[in-house]
Amino acid sequence: MKDTKESMESSPLLTVNRLSKTYSTAKGAPVQALQDVSFHIRKGECLGLVGESGSGKSTLSRLLLSLERPDSGEMYVHGVPLNGLTGKALRETRKQVQVVFQDPHAALNQRLPIWRSVLEPLDNYPDVTPPFLADVRPNRRETAAKLLEMVGLLPEHLDRYPHELSGGQKQRVAIARGISLRPDLLICDEPTSCLDVSLQAQMLRLLKRLQRQLGLSYLFISHDIVSIRMMSDRILVMQEGRIVDQFPSDQILSEERHLYTKQLTAAVR
Amino acid sequence: MNTWHSIRQSPMTALGIALLTLLVFLTLFGPWIVPNDPLTVQMSERLQPPSWQYPFGTDHLGRCLFSRLVEGAQITLGLAAVVIVTVAVIGIPVGLLSGYVGGRLDTILMRIVDGAGALPEFVVAISVAGFLGPNLTNLLLSIVAIKWMGYARVVRSIVLSEREKEYVLAARVAGGSAWTVMRRHLIPQILSPVFVLAALDIGKIIMLIAMFSFLGLGAQPPTPEWGAMLNDGRPYFQTVPELMIYPGMAILLVVISCNLIADGLRDRLDVRSR
Ligand SMILES: Nc1ncnc2c1ncn2[C@@H]1O[C@H](COP(=O)(O)OP(=O)(O)OP(=O)(O)O)[C@@H](O)[C@H]1O
Ligand SMILES: [Mg+2]
Numbered sequence: 001m002k003d004t005k006e007s008m009e010s011s012p013l014l015t016v017n018r019l020s021k022t023y024s025t026a027k028g029a030p031v032q033a034l035q036d037v038s039f040h041i042r043k044g045e046c047l048g049l050v051g052e053s054g055s056g057k058s059t060l061s062r063l064l065l066s067l068e069r070p071d072s073g074e075m076y077v078h079g080v081p082l083n084g085l086t087g088k089a090l091r092e093t094r095k096q097v098q099v100v101f102q103d104p105h106a107a108l109n110q111r112l113p114i115w116r117s118v119l120e121p122l123d124n125y126p127d128v129t130p131p132f133l134a135d136v137r138p139n140r141r142e143t144a145a146k147l148l149e150m151v152g153l154l155p156e157h158l159d160r161y162p163h164e165l166s167g168g169q170k171q172r173v174a175i176a177r178g179i180s181l182r183p184d185l186l187i188c189d190e191p192t193s194c195l196d197v198s199l200q201a202q203m204l205r206l207l208k209r210l211q212r213q214l215g216l217s218y219l220f221i222s223h224d225i226v227s228i229r230m231m232s233d234r235i236l237v238m239q240e241g242r243i244v245d246q247f248p249s250d251q252i253l254s255e256e257r258h259l260y261t262k263q264l265t266a267a268v269r
Numbered sequence: 270m271n272t273w274h275s276i277r278q279s280p281m282t283a284l285g286i287a288l289l290t291l292l293v294f295l296t297l298f299g300p301w302i303v304p305n306d307p308l309t310v311q312m313s314e315r316l317q318p319p320s321w322q323y324p325f326g327t328d329h330l331g332r333c334l335f336s337r338l339v340e341g342a343q344i345t346l347g348l349a350a351v352v353i354v355t356v357a358v359i360g361i362p363v364g365l366l367s368g369y370v371g372g373r374l375d376t377i378l379m380r381i382v383d384g385a386g387a388l389p390e391f392v393v394a395i396s397v398a399g400f401l402g403p404n405l406t407n408l409l410l411s412i413v414a415i416k417w418m419g420y421a422r423v424v425r426s427i428v429l430s431e432r433e434k435e436y437v438l439a440a441r442v443a444g445g446s447a448w449t450v451m452r453r454h455l456i457p458q459i460l461s462p463v464f465v466l467a468a469l470d471i472g473k474i475i476m477l478i479a480m481f482s483f484l485g486l487g488a489q490p491p492t493p494e495w496g497a498m499l500n501d502g503r504p505y506f507q508t509v510p511e512l513m514i515y516p517g518m519a520i521l522l523v524v525i526s527c528n529l530i531a532d533g534l535r536d537r538l539d540v541r542s543r
Binding site: 062065067091094095097098099102103106107108109110111112120121124125177181 | 434442444454
């Protein structure tokens with residue numbers, strides 16, 4: 001196992017090959033949410049995914065998280081196929097791909113105190129001890145406190161309930177939960193779009209710092225080209241379920257960009 | 270503190286709780302309270318007026334009416350509790366599985382529930398009494414056979430709406446098994462609505478058992494079930510109406526207190542009326 005992992009070192013962390021997903025709706029035409037989407041994410045990289053509402057960004061993240069199944073196409077994490085996994089094998093890959101959802105309010109169970117929500121992944125994987133939690137792992141509450149500290153919250157937040165926290169604080173809790181297993185890939189599906197504008201930059205800086213500190217890879221989803229540019233090494237542009245453009249962030253203003261990319265950047269230039 | 274406040278806010282709920290507490294007390298301690306054996310027939314003592322020996326008088330067979338009523342509380346509440354628990358134990362897992370697993374299983378289960386669940390309990394109970402004979406066991410089985418479906422349906426509809434929410438998706442991504450997700454996130458969500466449903470149903474079930482026993486299709490003499498006691502007293506209604514008034518009042522009180530509690534629970538737990 002270790003050998004194969006080492007030989008994969010140079011190969012991408014995530015490979016997605018011709019992924020498609022169609023939703024049939026109750027009335028009328030089926031929606032092609034994803035069509036022939038292919039890309040990869042390298043280790044330690046932040047890949048930005050930008051596109052307007054309804055372009056299929058969340059659909060892609062749900063497929064990568066094995067919350068839904070694609071109609072066709074393949075996904076590989078460290079060369080291991082994600083398709084059709086169930087039971088134990090699915091649980092194994094889930095350790096490596098975690099998520100921060102858009103709406104921090106909906107993402108936390110209102111009935112659980114914060115520390116229980118933060119510990120949920122670690123409670124499900126008693127055998128996992130990320131290096132940064134090594135000294136506190138035996139004690140659940142200390143582990144939760146350490147995770148909160150890493151996202152800028154205080155021990156006094158441990159026993160609060162979600163309704164006693166602000167939106168930004170809730171999103172920090174969700175981020176703490178997302179990093180708690182030290183996944184290789186953290187999918188951030190519009191992590192700042194439910195937050196006050198004044199908080200967005202703070203949250204992005206936190207994500208950036210954690211990425212560097214823990215050596216994570218991100219799939220950073222947003223419809224805001226400015227935050228995408230700030231966060232990402234490379235950028236994918238999606239329109240109506242297809243990837244229409246793909247480039248390193250520093251070439252975002254290049255003349256070769258797709259017309260749709262130019263429209264997105266024109267608004268903020 | 271909080272509870273006390275909400276009780277003061279709604280005196281009717283408090284009344285319901287007080288009545289039901291009294292009944293539960295009678296159920297638990299009945300055997301030590303009753304002055305006489307509820308089944309002993311004494312033809313020499315028949316149709317006695319109230320006295321120290323017989324607080325509510327005696328019936329047409331000389332049995333102590335008070336003792337029979339207290340014994341009846343035990344039977345009534347005991348049976349209703351057994352039915353409700355059975356119904357919840359069947360309905361909740363079926364609704365959870367149907368809603369969470371979905372697919373073919375869900376289609377089949379919901380087809381059964383939509384088809385059979387539309388039948389009124391008493392129609393089923395009468396048919397069962399007709400085919401398998403009138404007795405308490407058949408009556409209870411018929412009620413259970415219909416009632417679990419309502420619970421399955423309510424639980425399923427809650428699971429269907431909750432399972433798409435991000436906290437449940439996050440729990441799945443966090444590596445929780447289906448059972449973990451249900452236990453940690455879904456079951457706590459369904460408990461309040463199920464409690465309200467159960468409180469409402471207890472009143473209905475008590476009525477149903479009493480009604481069938483009154484018709485001679487449920488509890489059989491000499492069991493001091495309240496519906497059966499109503500039936501026993503029927504021939505004497507002109508001369509000794511107490512024989513029917515006491516059990517009738519008892520049924521009324523317990524059903525009213527269940528409904529008051531159900532209303533209070535619904536307000537307090539903020540369950541959307543469905
Ligand atoms: N469960 C579903 N059933 C039917 N259609 C769906 C379903 N989920 C998504 N869709 C449709 O698929 C398309 C892509 O949706 P998706 O949520 O992936 O968009 P998005 O890019 O994340 O948009 P937003 O920026 O608003 O979050 C939309 O047209 C949407 O209506
Ligand atoms: Mg989305």
